[in-house]
Amino acid sequence: MEPIIRATNLVKRYGKVTALDHCDFELMPGEILAVIGDNGAGKSTLIKAISGAVTPDEGEVQLEGQTVHFRSPIDAREAGIETVYQTLAMSPALSIADNMFMGRELRKPGWRGKVLKQLDRRRMEEFARQKLNDLGLMTIQNINQAVETLSGGQRQGVAVARAAAFGSKVIILDEPTAALGVKESRRVLELILDVKSRGIPIILISHNMPHVFEVADRIHVHRLGKRLCVIDPKQHSMSDAVAFMTGAKEPPVAA
Amino acid sequence: MTSQDYEGAATGASADVAHFEDEQKGLLGHFQHALHVTPALVPLIVLLVGISIFGLILGERFFSPGTLTLILQQVQIVGILAAAQTLIILTAGIDLSVGAIAVFCTVIMGQVTFRYFIPGAEGMFDCLIGASERDLARAIEAGTASGHCNPTLGSILSSVAIVIGLAVGTIIGAISGWLVARVKLPPFIVTLGMWQIVLAANYLYSRNETIRGRDIAEAAPPLQFLGTTFSIGGANFTLGVILMLVLVVVLAYCLRSTAWGRHVYAVGDDPEAAELAGVNVRRTLISVYMIAGFICALAAWAMIGRFSSVSPSASTGVVGNIQAITAVVIGGISLFGGRGSIVGAFFGALIVGTFELGLRMAGADPQWTFMLIGALIIGAVAVDQWIRKVAA
Numbered sequence: 013m014e015p016i017i018r019a020t021n022l023v024k025r026y027g028k029v030t031a032l033d034h035c036d037f038e039l040m041p042g043e044i045l046a047v048i049g050d051n052g053a054g055k056s057t058l059i060k061a062i063s064g065a066v067t068p069d070e071g072e073v074q075l076e077g078q079t080v081h082f083r084s085p086i087d088a089r090e091a092g093i094e095t096v097y098q099t100l101a102m103s104p105a106l107s108i109a110d111n112m113f114m115g116r117e118l119r120k121p122g123w124r125g126k127v128l129k130q131l132d133r134r135r136m137e138e139f140a141r142q143k144l145n146d147l148g149l150m151t152i153q154n155i156n157q158a159v160e161t162l163s164g165g166q167r168q169g170v171a172v173a174r175a176a177a178f179g180s181k182v183i184i185l186d187e188p189t190a191a192l193g194v195k196e197s198r199r200v201l202e203l204i205l206d207v208k209s210r211g212i213p214i215i216l217i218s219h220n221m222p223h224v225f226e227v228a229d230r231i232h233v234h235r236l237g238k239r240l241c242v243i244d245p246k247q248h249s250m251s252d253a254v255a256f257m258t259g260a261k262e263p264p265v266a267a
Numbered sequence: 268m269t270s271q272d273y274e275g276a277a278t279g280a281s282a283d284v285a286h287f288e289d290e291q292k293g294l295l296g297h298f299q300h301a302l303h304v305t306p307a308l309v310p311l312i313v314l315l316v317g318i319s320i321f322g323l324i325l326g327e328r329f330f331s332p333g334t335l336t337l338i339l340q341q342v343q344i345v346g347i348l349a350a351a352q353t354l355i356i357l358t359a360g361i362d363l364s365v366g367a368i369a370v371f372c373t374v375i376m377g378q379v380t381f382r383y384f385i386p387g388a389e390g391m392f393d394c395l396i397g398a399s400e401r402d403l404a405r406a407i408e409a410g411t412a413s414g415h416c417n418p419t420l421g422s423i424l425s426s427v428a429i430v431i432g433l434a435v436g437t438i439i440g441a442i443s444g445w446l447v448a449r450v451k452l453p454p455f456i457v458t459l460g461m462w463q464i465v466l467a468a469n470y471l472y473s474r475n476e477t478i479r480g481r482d483i484a485e486a487a488p489p490l491q492f493l494g495t496t497f498s499i500g501g502a503n504f505t506l507g508v509i510l511m512l513v514l515v516v517v518l519a520y521c522l523r524s525t526a527w528g529r530h531v532y533a534v535g536d537d538p539e540a541a542e543l544a545g546v547n548v549r550r551t552l553i554s555v556y557m558i559a560g561f562i563c564a565l566a567a568w569a570m571i572g573r574f575s576s577v578s579p580s581a582s583t584g585v586v587g588n589i590q591a592i593t594a595v596v597i598g599g600i601s602l603f604g605g606r607g608s609i610v611g612a613f614f615g616a617l618i619v620g621t622f623e624l625g626l627r628m629a630g631a632d633p634q635w636t637f638m639l640i641g642a643l644i645i646g647a648v649a650v651d652q653w654i655r656k657v658a659a
Contacts, residue, residue, distance in 0.1 A: 066542065086545050101543035103536040105605045110529050115545025117526035129525045158303075 018042045024057050031057040033237035039137045046216045046224040049234030049257050050252045063095040064088035094179030100171040102158035106120035109140040111175045147203050165196030176207050184215045221250040233257050271460030302654050306599045306607050310614035321625035331633030332502035339508045342620035346511045349594035351562035353612040354555045358453030358535040359604025364461040365563050368439050368589020371469040376432035377577030379480040384424035425487030433564040440560020448552035466584050473579035480575030507569035515613045535604025552593045597647045
């Protein structure tokens, strides 16, 4: 089977620091691939190189067999790759609907949209409410309330809903459960499985081993700027994974 | 794997989402929430209170259509500049050059008209470069005794000069915007420098000459077009006032109901988040500075209408920026960006105008006005901080 995303030989240097050192990466269709690694291993840089936030110095990224050169997250988004950043990338003072449609607003049909460029608020609000309901994620009364008035879990939910609503090929989730409570984490995990069941592959970056082992099909272990190995969560234990990513244990020969 | 069992303990928990009694918010809480949703409410209340107080003290003399519309006429320049300032401050920037750009554009509009287009007798040929000899003769014949071109030609040419002035304002804005968005210099520094550069260019280019109102009225009436006055039932309006009102309405629409407006707020709120969410931050910033420059040039046109003459040493060049910032801050727009509405800035400008005129009519020392405005600025920022604490 052809990987949906294949990155080969990625190199990224920040001054004297090498964040990515000839790193390879593969994401298969329909799978949940977890990316784990110690702090500073270069996970974030790898993900940014794929999501367009960082342009690698060397190497190439292929999406469905085609080489792509993303110069910004907008490029990646247009190609169907949606990312939920750890910072969530939301404007706190703007409403949920505004945030969901940021950068891809809907305009009213007819002259009001074409000439006056008027936004179609009703359509955007309906869509946003629909998506939040679909995910059964939360009880938000008012789709027009500012994002800053939401709790951490609700914000995360809105960000995931945004990605799930628009991501057509790949969804990248960076530490989606890091800031959440037990019940909220559970909902986000259910949501991840729900998105997977629709056939969209997911890249999940997480430090939470129980969460990773619960939902991931494969686990990419990142160490010292490159892929150390890819392991099957059914054949390895969490302590194995931690041992690999910290260098306490040698990786299996072939993944 | 039995590691997930710990979550099983939560299954028996109540499924209710945390919710709070509305009563706990109380009247103050509701008020705070209302302000959070409609930030222009604070300056509106202050404005209405101010007008009522002066109305009570001064009676008919103040509370008449003539006086109230006089306030509008007096704040039109600051009001227009405040509209430009609002856009910049919404992106978490600040523009110290608005007044200087406005004055420079008045000079451009005036000097281009009188130096190149209709320069008087000895410069006659300059104004008709490229015309045939017969045309020249006819033009000279048609010219007035003092050597001016005829008024129709003057009108057309000065209209061209206005367009040039508007273009110059936009270009200066574009340069600032480029420096802020591309070179990533702080807006304060860029516009502080631009303020000095533009003001100096203004004196150098104008050779510190004033163009008299009478000359403009005779030879180039379009320059004074925005000074055109009309009354409706005792209320006096100028076209400059109408321009200000239209500008506020148009910008309010753009900021509220277009994607561009939402992007302006998002960029001011958190530029990195906006970028990641798919907003072209650079283009948004440059467009904001360009539009602000254009609005400053509109203020320039309104200035010629209001003062009828063109003077490079108009006080707007030096204090216009501070006046505009004052109106914006009193109008409840956050200096940290992303919060506030242009209508608030308009109310802010009106508040300053109301207190200035009201206190003058009441015979108070003008220093009281400044003292009051100072207190209002601090009060407005304090209210902004309070509103930010709201959780809806």
